Amino acid sequence: MHKGKGMKFVGDSRISAERKPNVPKDYSEYPGRTEAFWPNFLLKEWLVGAVFLVGFLCLTLAHPSPLEGMADPTNSSYIPLPDWYFLFLYELLKYEFASGDFIIMGILVLPGIAFGALLIAPFLDNGPGRRPHQRPVAVGMMLLALASVIWLTYESASHVDWESRAEANKPIPPGEQVEIDTEDPGYAVYENSCMSCHGDDLQGGAAAPSLIGIDKSAEEIAQIAQEGIGSMPPGQFSGSDEELQQLTDFIVSVNEEQSE
Amino acid sequence: MLQKIYDWIDDRIDITPIWRDIADHEVPEHVNPAHHFSAFVYCFGGLTFFVVVIQILSGMFLTMYYVPDIENAWKSVYYLQTEVAHAQIVRGMHHWGASVVIVMLLLHTLRVFFQGAYKKPRELNWMVGVLIFFIMLGLGFTGYLLPWDNKAYFATQVGLEIAEQVPFIGEQLKTLLAGDANIVGAQTLTRFFAIHVFFLPGALFALLAVHFILIRRQGISGPL
Numbered sequence: 001m002h003k004g005k006g007m008k009f010v011g012d013s014r015i016s017a018e019r020k021p022n023v024p025k026d027y028s029e030y031p032g033r034t035e036a037f038w039p040n041f042l043l044k045e046w047l048v049g050a051v052f053l054v055g056f057l058c059l060t061l062a063h064p065s066p067l068e069g070m071a072d073p074t075n076s077s078y079i080p081l082p083d084w085y086f087l088f089l090y091e092l093l094k095y096e097f098a099s100g101d102f103i104i105m106g107i108l109v110l111p112g113i114a115f116g117a118l119l120i121a122p123f124l125d126n127g128p129g130r131r132p133h134q135r136p137v138a139v140g141m142m143l144l145a146l147a148s149v150i151w152l153t154y155e156s157a158s159h160v161d162w163e164s165r166a167e168a169n170k171p172i173p174p175g176e177q178v179e180i181d182t183e184d185p186g187y188a189v190y191e192n193s194c195m196s197c198h199g200d201d202l203q204g205g206a207a208a209p210s211l212i213g214i215d216k217s218a219e220e221i222a223q224i225a226q227e228g229i230g231s232m233p234p235g236q237f238s239g240s241d242e243e244l245q246q247l248t249d250f251i252v253s254v255n256e257e258q259s260e
Numbered sequence: 261m262l263q264k265i266y267d268w269i270d271d272r273i274d275i276t277p278i279w280r281d282i283a284d285h286e287v288p289e290h291v292n293p294a295h296h297f298s299a300f301v302y303c304f305g306g307l308t309f310f311v312v313v314i315q316i317l318s319g320m321f322l323t324m325y326y327v328p329d330i331e332n333a334w335k336s337v338y339y340l341q342t343e344v345a346h347a348q349i350v351r352g353m354h355h356w357g358a359s360v361v362i363v364m365l366l367l368h369t370l371r372v373f374f375q376g377a378y379k380k381p382r383e384l385n386w387m388v389g390v391l392i393f394f395i396m397l398g399l400g401f402t403g404y405l406l407p408w409d410n411k412a413y414f415a416t417q418v419g420l421e422i423a424e425q426v427p428f429i430g431e432q433l434k435t436l437l438a439g440d441a442n443i444v445g446a447q448t449l450t451r452f453f454a455i456h457v458f459f460l461p462g463a464l465f466a467l468l469a470v471h472f473i474l475i476r477r478q479g480i481s482g483p484l
Contacts, residue, residue, distance in 0.1 A: 032289035065355030070334040071413035080414030122383035130376030
């Protein structure tokens with residue numbers, strides 16, 4: 001940089017009046033086949049980015065992002081699950097040594113050691129060698145940690161029936177929410193036989209689907225109430241024929257109201 | 261014409277050195293997939309940044325419709341999902357991007373780790389990178405609540421219960437996050453919204469800037 005006497009500036013600013021040439025750096029003397037990032041490499045790299053973007057958009061088109069029903073704090077049967085990348089931490093808390101009296105192990109000590117070691121890895125693994133076989137301890141610990149995370153995630157996710165979960169928690173469109181007439185004699189029957197699984201507003205729960213928006217006749221509903229369907233065992237309804245009539249009328253009327 | 265505009269600006273504020281500093285950096289042979297296909301492992305960092313850009317843009321568009329209050333949050337997301345043109349794709353990009361960015365970040369971290377690229381003199385950049393990882397997990401946790409559906413609500417409740425069990429500061433920590441010692445509700449949603457949209461992205465941008473400046477100063481680590 002030019003310094004000292006004889007410098008010329010633009011006006012009263014501190015910008016040098018001397019024009020600097022706008023020429024790219026020359027990489028030809030660098031070892032190997034080094035090339036310039038701009039524009040040589042970027043012209044290839046954006047192609048990789050474009051291919052990635054197409055794949056990513058295909059994913060978003062094939063799988064619309066999920067949305068469950070509106071949060072209902074009174075829903076006591078809901079089984080919470082975190083996003084998949086927190087499942088391993090969630091699963092860890094189910095082990096005896098990481099829950100109950102030892103909860104500190106599960107929420108602070110073990111994750112703290114793992115993530116703390118990750119943060120200061122360069123100081124723990126401070127030998128000169130970079131190749132994996134030159135630092136067996138660091139590489140071994142990382143493989144062990146990776147294997148545990150994958151195992152915990154698998155353990156946590158493999159017990160979940162994702163499809164029936166999504167099915168049971170489908171959102172109810174705001175316009176289609178119906179007023180449930182709790183004075184209806186059918187509601188009293190519903191309360192006795194059905195509410196524990198299908199919820200107090202017929203909205204369904206973890207164990208049973210919603211009863212709103214079903215395409216079933218009164219006879220079919222009566223049959224299901226007595227004989228069960230799918231994972232619903234038979235004999236859920238116990239009462240007189242008159243009560244069964246009131247129940248089916250009630251469910252049908254809710255569905256009629258909803259489809260209006 | 262363009263050259264004249266450039267010269268006019270350059271005369272006044274001397275941008276050529278700035279531009280040359282941004283444009284001139286080398287891509288050595290060993291990180292260039294055009295020469296060694298196995299060098300594709302060096303793409304994960306760049307792809308992580310690419311997804312971060314997708315997240316920023318899609319998130320900006322989502323806030324044009326999203327309402328962070330418990331009455332309307334879910335309804336606004338439902339409206340977005342069913343009524344607004346292309347919003348399903350934008351929300352899909354934000355939803356899946358949140359997962360893809362974690363995957364890319366993990367692959368990038370593993371590449372750096374197994375190549376021992378964090379060794380002297382690059383220790384500081386590794387630590388900045390791990391902090392970025394934590395910020396991303398924080399963004400994932402806070403973003404999960406915002407649609408205010410059952411999944412969001414109950415997962416957040418579990419998360420807050422875990423925070424509460426931290427010794428000594430647990431209850432304060434929970435109150436700080438949830439806005440109330442007991443209720444997961446209106447305050448929690450606005451707090452998570454603020455953390456997700458202002459606090460964590462601010463920290464993320466600062467750390468990303470440090471991450472990139474350090475890479476430029478130190479250069480890419482050499483071949484194994």
